[in-house]
Amino acid sequence: MNDTLKNDFEDSFEKSLKSLGYLFPTSEDEVVSFEARNKLEETPENFCSAIDLLSKAKHTLTNPKTYLENNKTITNLAWAARKGGDIPEAILKKMKSDRDKAENDEK
Amino acid sequence: MTKAIILQPLTNEVLAELFLSMAMKEENRTEAERAFSVFYNRYKNYLYTIVNNACRSWEMYGDELIEAVFENSFLTVYAKAESFIVIEDIPFERQENRMKSWLGKIAKNEMLQLLRQFKVDKDMIDYTDDLTSFINIEEETEHQATSDYLLAEKALQTLSERDRSILTTYLMFEDGNRNLPSIEIQRLSDMWNTHPDNMRQIKKRSLAKVEMYIKTNKNK
Numbered sequence: 001m002n003d004t005l006k007n008d009f010e011d012s013f014e015k016s017l018k019s020l021g022y023l024f025p026t027s028e029d030e031v032v033s034f035e036a037r038n039k040l041e042e043t044p045e046n047f048c049s050a051i052d053l054l055s056k057a058k059h060t061l062t063n064p065k066t067y068l069e070n071n072k073t074i075t076n077l078a079w080a081a082r083k084g085g086d087i088p089e090a091i092l093k094k095m096k097s098d099r100d101k102a103e104n105d106e107k
Numbered sequence: 108m109t110k111a112i113i114l115q116p117l118t119n120e121v122l123a124e125l126f127l128s129m130a131m132k133e134e135n136r137t138e139a140e141r142a143f144s145v146f147y148n149r150y151k152n153y154l155y156t157i158v159n160n161a162c163r164s165w166e167m168y169g170d171e172l173i174e175a176v177f178e179n180s181f182l183t184v185y186a187k188a189e190s191f192i193v194i195e196d197i198p199f200e201r202q203e204n205r206m207k208s209w210l211g212k213i214a215k216n217e218m219l220q221l222l223r224q225f226k227v228d229k230d231m232i233d234y235t236d237d238l239t240s241f242i243n244i245e246e247e248t249e250h251q252a253t254s255d256y257l258l259a260e261k262a263l264q265t266l267s268e269r270d271r272s273i274l275t276t277y278l279m280f281e282d283g284n285r286n287l288p289s290i291e292i293q294r295l296s297d298m299w300n301t302h303p304d305n306m307r308q309i310k311k312r313s314l315a316k317v318e319m320y321i322k323t324n325k326n327k
Contacts, residue, residue, distance in 0.1 A: 012255065023215075025207070025211045026211040038160065043155040050143055050181075051144060059171075059175035059179055061168060061221050
């Protein structure tokens with residue numbers, strides 16, 4: 001049996017989450033409920049205009065592993081800084097190697 | 108005597124005409140771009156809001172994912188404009204919400220496609236750019252009471268941040284016989300420092316917990 005087939009409860013819970021905005025509202029009913037419960041936000045000013053958008057190609061994303069590795073490096077640095085004093089050369093070297101590895105994985 | 112000015116509602120033809128103009132981009136690019144600008148300015152805040160909300164479970168991608176889903180969704184509308192002309196067959200009073208529901212489906216599809224582009228398990232996410240699967244005229248109208256939504260939100264809040272994130276990610280991906288791709292399972296396990304094998308159990312337990320909460324509190 002395929003265990004992704006949803007039961008009635010899961011269906012109705014999912015519908016509620018769409019109306020609340022945790023998932024994309026995909027029916028008219030969910031759109032009405034979503035708008036009743038969420039204030040529309042202004043599109044950020046740094047987003048491009050309609051005409052500029054038409055000259056762009058579709059996006060692709062950076063590999064999420066890079067984000068994780070970079071975040072790990074930043075966490076290491078912050079931790080080292082909190083401990084005070086200079087960061088030992090060996091740790092700096094390891095951090096640099098983590099960062100380089102993450103960047104290479106991305107390519 | 109002052110004459111009352113009655114503002115005409117947006118007619119079925121207006122949206123359909125915008126799509127027609129966009130569909131004829133090869134014949135008249137200037138008019139197609141003007142039509143797209145009208146459409147973009149009308150729906151940009153709505154689309155941004157639903158994308159921004161739904162991306163809460165994918166915080167690790169930062170604003171990049173939000174912007175990518177937002178822009179890719181609009182680019183799909185422009186590229187496939189002819190698919191949307193059928194909106195003229197939908198009664199005026201439902202047209203606006205129907206368009207928004209289609210935008211939700213397009214945005215979800217775009218998000219799945221973006222996540223599919225990663226090397227690992229790229230075939231596990233079933234993406235299609237065939238819009239005919241959801242651009243249909245008939246639509247189910249199963250209504251839910253407002254109290255159900257409120258209860259669902261309260262039930263969700265009883266979960267830990269980890270369990271909430273895992274459950275919503277599963278629900279976003281799983282549709283019929285589609286599975287949560289292992290790249291996403293790995294991402295979740297990295298993020299929450301949990302073994303990938305435990306993910307399905309966490310989802311199952313979380314769902315059971317919210318179901319119990321809703322059943323217990325439904326008639327209070």
